[in-house]
Amino acid sequence: MLSLAQAIRISLGSIGSSKLRSGLTTLGIIIGVAAVIANVSLGASFNQFFNDEIGAVGSNFIVIYSQNDNVFFDSQLELIRNTPGVVGVSPINQQMAQVTYLSTSRQIDIQGVNSDYAEVANFKMDSGSFLDDNDQYVAVLGSEVAYEKFDKKISLKNPIEITFRLEDGGVVTQKFIVKGIVQDPNTTFAQTGVEPEVRIFIPIDTMNEILGIDYYGGFFIKAESLEAVGPTGEEIDKRLARSLGVPNRDLENPDAKPYVLFDQIEILEQTNQLSAALTALLTSVALISLIVGSIGIMNIMLVTVAERTREIGLLKSLGFSEKDVLSLFIIESMIVGLIGGIFGTALGMGTATIANSFLDLPNIFPLSLIFLGFFVSLLVGLVAGVYPARKAARMDPVEALRKE
Known part of the structure; x- marks a missing residue:
């Protein structure tokens, strides 16, 4: 039975043995996560900016005019x-x-x-x-x-x-x-x-x-x-x-x-809708990068499965079950996604900080934003790794060992 620690150690060894390939694979996730983090942060910053602007022109106000x-x-x-x-x-x-x-x-x-x-x-x-x-x-x-x-x-x-x-x-x-x-x-x-x-x-x-x-x-x-x-x-x-x-x-x-009557709540609702729509639009564009990144992970993991066919056959002949091999490749894919998430979150927050300084917006980085970056990257790694992992786990050990 393959333990989690063993699976992580083997996965890290595999990633480290192909640094260039792993780096290029991770790059797609880094860009995608960074785009999502930066755009969500910008949306929150715009929302806070609007609230501050409205607060600056009145406190709990109601306006009536004719x-x-x-x-x-x-x-x-x-x-x-x-x-x-x-x-x-x-x-x-x-x-x-x-x-x-x-x-x-x-x-x-x-x-x-x-x-x-x-x-x-x-x-x-x-x-x-x-x-x-x-x-x-x-x-x-x-x-x-x-x-x-x-x-x-x-x-x-x-x-x-x-x-x-x-x-x-x-x-x-x-x-x-x-x-x-x-x-x-x-x-x-x-x-x-x-x-x-x-x-x-x-x-x-x-x-x-x-x-x-x-x-x-x-x-x-x-x-x-x-x-x-x-x-x-x-x-x-x-x-x-x-x-x-x-x-x-x-x-x-x-x-x-x-006469016409409007109040601070109505204006806040309008600006919140505007910032939410802006955030949704920017995030939708950013998600395209994540999709491209997930395809990259899946592609590389399929290549990895093909390259490590004999290794898979050897593992299964030594008693590793289909579940062990499946876990091994899924964990490797998730580690690639997590690494991309860490660097992508840092890059996204840095990009948002620079953009906020140019746009004269407050820097808003909710803690949930960091968790979002990690969660999305892990999810992308998991989803992208399932098919290659299942393919590896179902290999016949005899046929795998014969593979040149």
Whole structure:
């Protein structure tokens, strides 16, 4: 009876006696496993990147906006504020306006918000402080507006002039004092429309007073936790729809409502689906390399069986059973696969690290990824070695010994 230790020792001896052939066989597995590891790691890195980007533009957020005027008023603001699960809400109005600093003028997006906006949007201040509910003619600037948009950098307490367009076609110019500058969140994810670095924030009550309006364009809301985002958004949706006269039969019909609602969970789901599809596509391509590698192992093992026919006959004449010979060749094939898995996993992780550095992605290497590399390589070795091993095990010892 051939022991496992004996089978491994004989298999290693056989692999070592044909180093070039074994190396070339292993190379196919190395490339295949490396491709799978690198692509799965890249998929996980993209997923983490998207999650970080979304987190940078808001915390447990829900966004509501309308394309129409005169939809949202103070009553809707209070309705949202009193909804269970809401810990912060800022009404929003925005207008592209001409901003003048010293002798330079630029067109910049002005957003009227309240003090809750900074908490919902995860703002970090580069200098100064954000708006509070008692502020009037003060402004908080995005970092790009303060440092790059104008010929000279804007600092705290500097005056700027903002020229607003009124609904009747007239214009109003008002001076604001810079109260704070928002730190750039370094995010490229613009789906929420936050992008604080290119905006100027002023008190919404002041903005509405200047424009002569009493309505809001939308709301930026923070739920008490990420888990509460979905239920809180649903409750807000129901309350808003009823307050705006949407019939009960149309509560589930988005087209019947004069507003759009989306939240952080929806965006996370969309990005997760995108990264999963990307990972599946890349991994599918990589699996082709593994298939080629497994064919290579099978081919080489068949050649090995042919070359070692007399050795197989000798083993069987010495009392080795078909099971022993079968085990011997399967173990040899699995060792080739395992060696390829070890080097392939290392190469895949190294390749992913280099790719992540070029793409500016986080390095994500789940422990399961390493086990995946070893498991796949062993499985490939096992599957590829079964047929050659069965062929060797079924050889007639007399015929095998006669083989020249």
